[in-house]
Amino acid sequence: QVQLQESGPGLVKPSETLSLTCSVSGGSISGYYWNWIRQSAGKGLEWIGRFYTTANTRYHPSLESRVSMSVDTSQNQFSLSLRSITAADTAVYYCARGRLTENGGPYYYVMDVWGPGTAISVSS
Amino acid sequence: DIVMTQSPPSLPVTPGEPASISCRSSQSLLYSNGHNYLDWYLQKPGQSPQLLIYLTSNRASGVPDRFSGSGSGTDFTLRISKVEAEDVGVYYCMQALQTPRTFGQGTKLEIK
Numbered sequence: 109q110v111q112l113q114e115s116g117p118g119l120v121k122p123s124e125t126l127s128l129t130c131s132v133s134g135g136s137i138s139g140y141y142w143n144w145i146r147q148s149a150g151k152g153l154e155w156i157g158r159f160y161t162t163a164n165t166r167y168h169p170s171l172e173s174r175v176s177m178s179v180d181t182s183q184n185q186f187s188l189s190l191r192s193i194t195a196a197d198t199a200v201y202y203c204a205r206g207r208l209t210e211n212g213g214p215y216y217y218v219m220d221v222w223g224p225g226t227a228i229s230v231s232s
Numbered sequence: 233d234i235v236m237t238q239s240p241p242s243l244p245v246t247p248g249e250p251a252s253i254s255c256r257s258s259q260s261l262l263y264s265n266g267h268n269y270l271d272w273y274l275q276k277p278g279q280s281p282q283l284l285i286y287l288t289s290n291r292a293s294g295v296p297d298r299f300s301g302s303g304s305g306t307d308f309t310l311r312i313s314k315v316e317a318e319d320v321g322v323y324y325c326m327q328a329l330q331t332p333r334t335f336g337q338g339t340k341l342e343i344k
Contacts, residue, residue: 145281152324152335152337152338153281153324153326153335153338154335155332155333155334155335157332166331166332167332168331168332169233169332170332202280202281209286209287209290211267211287211290212267212269212286212287213263213265213267216267216269216287216328217328218271218283218286218292219271219273219281219283220283220292220293222280222281222282223280224279224280225280
């Protein structure tokens with residue numbers, strides 16, 4: 109059974125870079141869309157972006173200038189980097205696996221496995 | 233971005249009774265292949281969201297058949313035929329037609 113586990117610093121200072129890692133166990137990281145989603149009291153659930161390959165990565169337009177994602181297949185890990193952090197980035201961050209379905213077309217995936225989330229607070 | 237609007241925000245239900253949650257999108261989620269790209273997730277207390285329904289009406293693996301989804305275009309509904317205590321949590325609809333994927337604000341189901 110595939111399990112995901114996010115890890116991160118917990119507390120980040122404003123203007124710094126947030127780096128999060130999602131460790132995948134019990135399955136391969138290849139062949140899936142890897143997503144980051146965050147949840148804050150003020151904005152609810154917000155999709156941040158997803159990585160399939162280096163050439164096939166999409167980000168939320170509002171975050172595109174500050175975000176990058178990557179996959180390390182040797183470590184079975186998926187990473188998020190968010191630059192120039194502000195208090196508005198305070199949230200619980202989730203990673204989620206995106207799996208293609210048989211009937212949804214070539215680009216549709218379901219987020220069928222989620223990590224438990226890691227809480228990130230931005231404060232000086 | 234496509235805006236998703238759910239109602240009601242809160243839904244108290246007696247066990248054994250049915251429940252219904254509405255979700256509306258700011259633009260049609262119907263694609264030329266005939267699919268409506270609308271998914272439903274449930275976030276149980278203290279947990280991360282879990283997939284319930286995908287492509288409007290397909291139950292995810294392990295989801296009881298008391299859950300059903302319907303709708304087309306901009307109007308969608310999640311129904312629970314007979315609510316059980318384990319169904320409490322916040323239900324979210326999410327559109328998967330366009331990037332960025334966007335979620336509704338959630339409907340909190342609670343037991344009376």
